[in-house]
Amino acid sequence: MRPIHASQRVAVLADSQNLYHTAHSLYSRNIDYTEMLSAAVDDRELVRAIxxxxxxxxxxxxxxxEALEEIGFETKIKEIKTFADGSQKANWDLGMTLDAVTLASKVDTVVLCSGDGDFARLCTHLRHEGVRTEVMGFGSSTAEELEDAADSVVDLSEDEERFLL
Known part of the structure; x- marks a missing residue:
């Protein structure tokens, strides 16, 4: 496991859909993205926040x-798709994974703000490439395989007053 140090270059990738649904189902509140970004960077060098x-x-x-952009996040927007049967789908798993792999050679640490277990394999790959992986999510809804694959995990539930609006 790679330790944290002040000269680390960090990329923060926030799965807003996962965070939104979890914060609303558990607390009926919204995420404080300013505090989450601050905690993710943790006095290191922010290379990119998406x-x-x-x-x-x-x-x-x-x-x-617009608020996300003012905080310092680049936003990547996907349109929700509605199928003929009325079902809807939209997720960023593949896009986040590709961005993380692309950024891996430019950063020391990737912080994934999500509890989605689909990112466990990504963490394993990044660690194999020498990149520190950190996860920020709500403990009760963060997949165990994601926690196991990451170098460190921040449970946003442990400081609701800081991370929730």
Missing amino acids: AYVIRADSPAEEDFF
């Missing part, structure tokens, strides 16, 4: 996207 969001045509979403 928030992966879904456009669902809700009234406040443009304000949310």
